[in-house]
Amino acid sequence: MPTGFHLRLPVTGGNPMIQIRIGRLAWQIGVHRNTVGNWIRTGALAARPIAGRRYAIEKNRLIRFLASRGVDEALAAEIAENCEPLRHRKEEEQPKQPPMKTKEVSMSNKTIGSVMVVGGGIASIQASLDLADSGYYVHLVEKNAGIGGRMAQLDKTFPTNDCAM
């Protein structure tokens, strides 16, 4: 793949706010999800709810709490390390580091010859095929496990009553 730089966002040091998910945390430390839910509800685990069924907590606080519940400290640290940092919109708009340029784009500093297409329905598929045929690399992002979107759910389409597939 030509634009092959998939990098994990760097996790900053210190004691940043991180995001946790109940089910994930429960699975990682081998307890029931309701247990984690109860910790949060009772305030034992001082995490506040944020968007997307996630909770925000200070990293060190999470490690300390887990250790207090008998989780191996190294494991607790690892879990905390792998949690996504809580990011504010303002931060998001500034990349953490200058975007890397791949060799292929060295001829132009301003214009990148690839396009991100968001969605995997019939419109996205059409846009992606047109762009790929016209000489642009396409990244197609689909939130489901497969592409096809709404049209794949249709039985037939008029006026020809063709099978939508």
Add this chain to the structure above:
Amino acid sequence: MNINLLTLSEITGVAGEAGDFTVTVRKKPRYIDMDKCIACGICAEKCPKLVSDEYNAGTARRKSAYIQYGQTVPLKYAIDPDTCIFIQKGKGKCLACEKFCPTGAINFQDKEELLEFNVGAVILSPGHKSFDPSGIDFYGYKTIPDVLTGLEYERMLSPSGPVRGHLEKPSSGKTPENIAWIQCVGSRNTNQCDNGYCSSVCCMYAMKQALVTETHIPGGGRQTIFFMDMRCHGKEFELYYNYATERGIRFIRARPHTIEPGPGGSGVAMEYFTEDGRKVREEFDLTVLSTGLEAPRDAIDLAEKTGIRLSPYRFAETGGFEPVFSSKEGIYIGGSFAGPMNIPTAVANASAAAGQAARALVSARNTLTKQKTYPPEFNLTGQKPKIGVFVCSCGVNIAATVDVNALVDYAKTLPGVAYAENNLFSCSTDAQKQLADVIRKQNLNRVVIAACSPRTHEPLFQDTLMEQGINGYLVEMANIRNHNAWVHQKNPEQATQKAKDQVRMAVAKAQTLYPLERMEVPVVGRSLVIGGGVAGMSAALGLADQGYDTVLVEHSGELGGNAKNLHTTARGEPIRPMLDKMIRDVQNHPKIDALTNARVLNATGSVGHFESDIEAGGETRRISYGAAVLATGASESVPDEYRYGTDDRVYTHLGFDRLMTETPEKAAAAGSAVFIQCVGSRDEKRPWCSRLCCTHSVKAALDLKEKNPEMDVFILYRDMRTYGLNEDLYTRARNAGVLFIRYDLENKPQVAAEGDDLIVRVFDPVSRKKIAIDTDLLILAAAVVPNNVEELVNIYRCATNQDGFLNEAHPKLRPVDMAADGLFVAGIGAYPKPIGESISQAQAAASRAGAILAQPVMHLDAIKSHVTQYCDGCAICLDACPYDAISITTHAQNGRTAKRVETDKALCKGCGICQAACPKGGILVHGFTIEQLQAQVHAALDLPQAMTAS
């Protein structure tokens, strides 16, 4: 190859600016290794957890390990972490999938990844969401079992759906016979929900479902559609409506106000008022709510992440003249995220978005893409045919009828067959890999695929062969699905016998196949655009900005077309300044050669390398080009009724727009104005709906009310078709006091001059009285008629529909391509449409044409005619050839001159008519020679293969 497919992924942020964005993507774990998964389905079979299936709109259940549907791309299973027992409950639980997966593809260590991509542009086409009516209690959705949404019913009709297309009432399991549809559920409604717009697609899908339902119920059943206005505003939609009426679908103009469970809790009882005021109670077996489209659930989130603005309905905001531009530079909107729209409009919009992105990134074209290369071909001369037979089960499509194992065993006994096997889906990625492995290991040099149609799948298998260094023309397909399994479902034994015959024939032909070479034709990087209206100019600008020289041919003396006479768009944007700028841009563009008073005289060649003579201003010049866009436009018809032409108070739309532009004070002085819709449309002579007139009249009525709020404004209509977001204008007009009166084709308004007064008489269906309106202005919504394109149709051998509009290649999926490769259609020459849609379609045509012009060479199919030594120049084939691809030549032979024919490979389409016409085998078509066809016929009749030795 140049598309990186990221599934289970969402964008989390966009930074940077147009040309150089950094997009972060969160890729969720699939828990199944895509490289190892062979889509055998065992994980789903063994998974004990049943959950609601979104693909079937919740009408069926799937496992926690799943694929969305049989043809999913990529065809790889996934585990749903929200329901998986192991992921939710942890250590020691379940793990059935891991235990049974034959390839060890299950990976519970899979982690979420954050990826970052550097891209030049972003196209947002997340689609829409179906309206959920459960919040509106009176529809009875979720409380009455036999009330379904449109999407649920669609799944019910589908052979891949929960009941495999055998309709049943959810309450009792019996076949429903009496089904009702209720239109505008979640659309045109600001009372129970906030969707004031029209969803634009539901009238048509309800009609389609009603017609398809007929074929699913023994005896046809009875279908009723309750509607407010039937909005059949697309190409040939009105014909479909007429057809549905003829087929006996009952259309009732009413909104049922009471919806209750039927007797005994089964079925649905409804009450509604008919137009003449009678209250009716009726019982139905099943009720389908024609649920509308809404902005996607994550629209706001997406807008925040990307920094684009949304409209009040949470659709993406776009410009009236820039239909795919978001409010942020470098981010484009494709498909129904811009507002509710049907499939062809969404596809065209998406192409337009791709075209605009390509236009912006033209300096970086081809910097990141790769061209596919193939290894050199093995020389097979002198090798005996070693044939591999691959029998596809096509899931259950073939295997349920044809005994595929018996077929494989049979194939192994055929002469020349070195290997035979069965695949679940021969076309799947893993089967292709397996095919390649077998070819290498077994040293195969011919392949027979017993599966589906070569029309759709031959290129795929050819590609696999070529990747293995084997000529792509050494594959033969036996269509045991479409020609056999699908049509003989009731006779599996005979179907298996027929499949054996088909495979025997294919093997016999495969023995005689020889390698063919594809001709390469360099693509001329120039385009031709026919028509200098808004659509033609938009297409020309789109192509020229992508770097292609463009010749624009306009038959009249100046550019601009119909737009010259238009006042404003539906949103109120003045058209003239935009048009003037567009004309200036076209005239000043270094890559556009705009010819007025010009016409195309002829055309030869095919996609990638056309040539035409063009006459412009008395001179003729010859140009070559790789692709052409036909934007031939349409005109306003001249009404022959309602006193048009005899009374100067009667205007057409264009005439009225001129009045509004030139002397608006004259229009504002009128005390009353009447609009009559469908003047010359939707009747016997012109059965189509002109699509743009409803919106245009409503906008004009609002303009009049704004200039003079005291004016009495009436709109006489048959169905108000202010589709999509234009519905807001209709609402605004009613709020402003514009009076809407519906009339029928049988009861048209009458216009008479009585003294100095112009009187319009019409029957008002609400008061049930005939009323007379004394008016100062009468504006007729005259039909849009396509310009005469007969000459071009002959030149390019393309086609129009029965109404004279240019035809597209496929009404849904290829809305701007024409059936002839390399030709594209845009604007109102294809069908009436407002200016924004014309621009979007033109940009789409430019994008599609650009994709052809971007190729350095076109590979022509190698299935072409060739002349043999037996030709004696009798020239019978010359007249037979429909493509003028054959010509006659003379050459010296033993001191005498002899005649022979020659074929032009670029023009030949390989149709085979010449071969059939030739009495002496003097001209043959590669891949279908007489010898090859004979081999097949002999095999079919089980004759000895004596004739085929050569």
